[in-house]
Amino acid sequence: MASRFPWKGNYQKVPPSVQASLDGIAGDLIAVAATKKVAREDIAAGLYAHVGLRIDNDEVATSGPLFPPADAGKWSERNAFGWDRKRQDWPMVQKTWTFESPNFGDGARNGWTMRSWTKDVYQHQIFEPQGMTVEPTILEDRGGKMVVVKFALAPMLERGMPEFDLMLLWSINVLQENTGVTGVFASEATKEEYVATVTLDWQIFPPGTADEVVSRLVGSAHPSNAPDFEKHVRERVRLFEGFQPKAYLRGQGGFGSYFGAQFADDLVVFENLKYGNAIYLLYEDWSEVSQRSRLDLLRDQDAHFDRVVHTDGWQERLTALLHDKLFERGLRRRRSGYRAKRRG
The missing domain is CATH 3.30.2030 (TBP-like)
Known part of the structure; x- marks a missing residue:
């Protein structure tokens, strides 16, 4: 440039x-x-x-x-x-994509099925x-x-x-x-x-009604760079509710635009509405995640997480990923109509 x-x-x-x-x-x-x-x-x-x-x-x-x-x-x-930095000097890892495809070639008549596709790929370092x-x-x-x-x-x-x-x-x-x-x-x-100035300190809230959770997550936080903060938080809480989170999370102090939910010790979903361009599924022990700095969380290799960018259909992609990750941990039944592909 x-x-x-x-x-x-x-x-x-x-x-x-x-x-x-x-x-x-x-x-x-x-x-x-x-x-x-x-x-x-x-x-x-x-x-x-x-x-x-x-x-x-x-x-x-x-x-x-x-x-x-x-x-x-x-x-x-x-x-x-x-910045999405492709790292061909790192070992390849398995990544999974989810997508909808028509049943028997005709989605209008036979419906659609969410499928997953897994293959070995180069890692990307996400900043x-x-x-x-x-x-x-x-x-x-x-x-x-x-x-x-x-x-x-x-x-x-x-x-x-x-x-x-x-x-x-x-x-x-x-x-x-x-x-x-x-x-x-x-x-x-x-x-x-x-x-x-760089440590992201989390507040942890137990599950409750949607109104209770939104009230706790929003509190007095109204980030200047995150318009409609409460509206977005409420939308995410509605989405998370269907997966029965163990706890809800909010960044404290100057990091009030960070929030998310914990579904297992090694499955945390969070985003930063100050930038609002993606939501993360992070696969680390929560005891370790909670001590990581903001800079560590915003600069990592994607073998440790999945990043769902806020483009058309991102809610469906996030829902499918959450289903699969909870199923892998024995916390969810397999999705109806699920089909998996494996390509080398």
């Missing part, structure tokens, strides 16, 4: 200057940020409006943090919409939208033609996090695509403060 801005779009690998700065940082927490001399006339022309830099009453003003636009470049697009934001800070403005601005990306990075090298490249490119500069600095925040 070509950059919409008059500066270098992105890097294929971490540039030497950034690597040198990184090597000089002793701590584990890394802030992706850079300073830049910005022409006042460019600010007035709106060149930096997408990251919250503007002229207000003849003064340079800021707002933010803001989500960078998806059309700023390849990495900004992935930040906004996610959900990362939600990185950019925030400008005015460091120096003497009223001249140029002002000095610091552009900082959030969240920060931790050296021990999964895929650190890839996430570093992703982060510096989001900053580069949107501001024309990039870099890294040591962070003054404590590790505990950092962890609090």
